[in-house]
Amino acid sequence: MVSEYELRLAHLLRVQGLGRRRIRHLIELDPSLSSIYQFSISDLQAIFRLTPMKAQRVFHGLRSPKLLNSVKQDLKTTTIISLNHPRYPSSLKMIPDPPLLLYIKGSSEFLEHEPKLSVVGTRAHSGEARRKVHSLLRPVIERDWLIVSGMAKGIDSFSHQAALTYKGKTIGVLGFGFHHIYPKENIQLMKTLEREHLLISEYPPNAPPKPWHFPERNRIISGLSFGTLVVEAKERSGTFITAEQALEQGREVFVVPGSILLPQTKGCHTLIQEGAQLVHSAEDLIEARNSYENWSLTP
Numbered sequence: 001m002v003s004e005y006e007l008r009l010a011h012l013l014r015v016q017g018l019g020r021r022r023i024r025h026l027i028e029l030d031p032s033l034s035s036i037y038q039f040s041i042s043d044l045q046a047i048f049r050l051t052p053m054k055a056q057r058v059f060h061g062l063r064s065p066k067l068l069n070s071v072k073q074d075l076k077t078t079t080i081i082s083l084n085h086p087r088y089p090s091s092l093k094m095i096p097d098p099p100l101l102l103y104i105k106g107s108s109e110f111l112e113h114e115p116k117l118s119v120v121g122t123r124a125h126s127g128e129a130r131r132k133v134h135s136l137l138r139p140v141i142e143r144d145w146l147i148v149s150g151m152a153k154g155i156d157s158f159s160h161q162a163a164l165t166y167k168g169k170t171i172g173v174l175g176f177g178f179h180h181i182y183p184k185e186n187i188q189l190m191k192t193l194e195r196e197h198l199l200i201s202e203y204p205p206n207a208p209p210k211p212w213h214f215p216e217r218n219r220i221i222s223g224l225s226f227g228t229l230v231v232e233a234k235e236r237s238g239t240f241i242t243a244e245q246a247l248e249q250g251r252e253v254f255v256v257p258g259s260i261l262l263p264q265t266k267g268c269h270t271l272i273q274e275g276a277q278l279v280h281s282a283e284d285l286i287e288a289r290n291s292y293e294n295w296s297l298t299p
Helices: 004-012 019-029 041-048 052-062 065-075 108-112 129-141 155-165 184-196 213-223 238-248 263-273 282-297
Strands: 079-082 101-106 116-120 146-149 169-173 198-201 227-230 252-255
Touching: 004 019, 004 065, 004 079, 004 101, 019 041, 041 052, 079 108, 101 108, 101 184, 108 169, 108 198, 116 129, 116 155, 116 213, 116 238, 129 155, 129 282, 146 155, 155 169, 155 184, 169 184, 169 213, 184 198, 213 238, 227 238, 227 263, 227 282, 238 252, 238 263, 252 263, 252 282
Parallel strands: 116 146, 116 227, 146 169, 169 198, 227 252
Antiparallel strands: 079 101, 101 198
16 A cells, blocks of 8 residues: 555656755655645745756646656556655665665565675676576575665676576666566566566666666665675776675675786776785685674674
């Protein structure tokens, strides 16, 4: 059963011209999110510092029956979890810009499962990439670690598939809504995760993949886990940026080294130079997790 607050939040996130920053400001002013529906155009201008044109757009969006009906229809088939929901992951709450709302499909209890390990890497992977992923992940999956990744081609897909192969658990974090599939070759993988594991997205079901969605999605991938494993990364790539976000979030970053002749490992070596932890084997990950738990329990 969706609460009035969650319905309002889902609606406001779709009103063109508002966005997360302004909605956060509104939550501070009015935790129930009810007052905005009585605001005039001049109120919207003053409170959110909008131009007259943008304020008018927001005003009409708030009163659009078509938009509100679209939200209600989506919530009949999709579960949502807001930031103040008991099942919202505590680790994700701690990042600088946590999603205000998560759309989920599948086993929601996976959100509470620990430990979680995020796995990222380039789409244009080397010939060794699949073997690297399976070698590092099989031992931790068999220890009941949950694997988080982004459903992209390459390393992401290998990571989800490793969880399936070794009878583990996995979460796919999407950069688009559930009515879309990207890349198309992952249609069966996505269906399997929806049916037997968990898919999550901060985007409403009808949101198509957009270039800026994927960097935004990456903060969720790293934010869900105690650490992020970088299998392969080119310099200044999306994977590289995800690793830097994980460091900014205070999470562990583990990096697999590789040949100095491969472009897929240049980003990895840079991260190691900057202080990320080099890993040779799954045992390195297990030892790091034990140290992390001991540090977390220290008064």
